[in-house]
Amino acid sequence: MPHPPHPHPDRSATASRVYHGLLALLIVAALATQITLLLTGGADANSGRVDPGTGAGTRLVRVFSYFTVDSNVLVAAACAGLVLDPYRDGRWWRVLRMTSLLGIIVTGLVFVTVLAPKVHLSGPALLCTIAFHYVAPPATLLGWLVLGPRGRADRATLRRSFAWPVAWIAYTLLHGAATGWYPYPFLDVTALGYPRALRNVAAVLLLGAALALALGRTDRALARRR
Numbered sequence: 001m002p003h004p005p006h007p008h009p010d011r012s013a014t015a016s017r018v019y020h021g022l023l024a025l026l027i028v029a030a031l032a033t034q035i036t037l038l039l040t041g042g043a044d045a046n047s048g049r050v051d052p053g054t055g056a057g058t059r060l061v062r063v064f065s066y067f068t069v070d071s072n073v074l075v076a077a078a079c080a081g082l083v084l085d086p087y088r089d090g091r092w093w094r095v096l097r098m099t100s101l102l103g104i105i106v107t108g109l110v111f112v113t114v115l116a117p118k119v120h121l122s123g124p125a126l127l128c129t130i131a132f133h134y135v136a137p138p139a140t141l142l143g144w145l146v147l148g149p150r151g152r153a154d155r156a157t158l159r160r161s162f163a164w165p166v167a168w169i170a171y172t173l174l175h176g177a178a179t180g181w182y183p184y185p186f187l188d189v190t191a192l193g194y195p196r197a198l199r200n201v202a203a204v205l206l207l208g209a210a211l212a213l214a215l216g217r218t219d220r221a222l223a224r225r226r
Helices: 009-039 056-063 067-084 091-118 123-147 155-160 163-179 194-225
Strands: none
Touching (some): 009 067, 067 091, 067 123, 067 163, 091 123, 155 194, 163 194
16 A cells, blocks of 8 residues: 655654654563563562562563553554554554554553552662653654654544453453452452452543544544645
């Protein structure tokens, strides 16, 4: 599919490659640091917990069970794609881009408003959580707003972008039922019961739906302006 016209293509492409390359490197560095901390008995940057009695395999499964980590991984993958081609397009590329954008915005909002007061960190773990929760969300949104590419947030893409969050919720509830471990307090069925936990899930999905509508309208408005 041909790329839409873009003003100053060489300058815009270079800016996009540099910006998204740096963001991807930041996320990869934070993730590598987090994995190293967990394998050496350090703190989890998502919860602040230290579980020296838990096996390394279990700790790795748990870190990749966090919506935060998964959304950051998706952002890094989308950024890598934009480094290779700043005007990239395609059905599944659009889904990856929008899923990562929605996921990381929800990650930042939920952490700042709900989880941050419960997490107390220092040292490398604090740097990881800053990268995951305070840098990646606004940086991803800013990159999308300023650098695009535009015209990728059609209605079909917005609908498909909810496949991963719904799959993550199903996995989290099944994994929690089997192990008793939940990544976030507001999803802890053991402590809250299913009715309250599911209400919390519904609230987050509604937040995601509102964001998807806002991003779709913004994308169309910016595309018309260009």
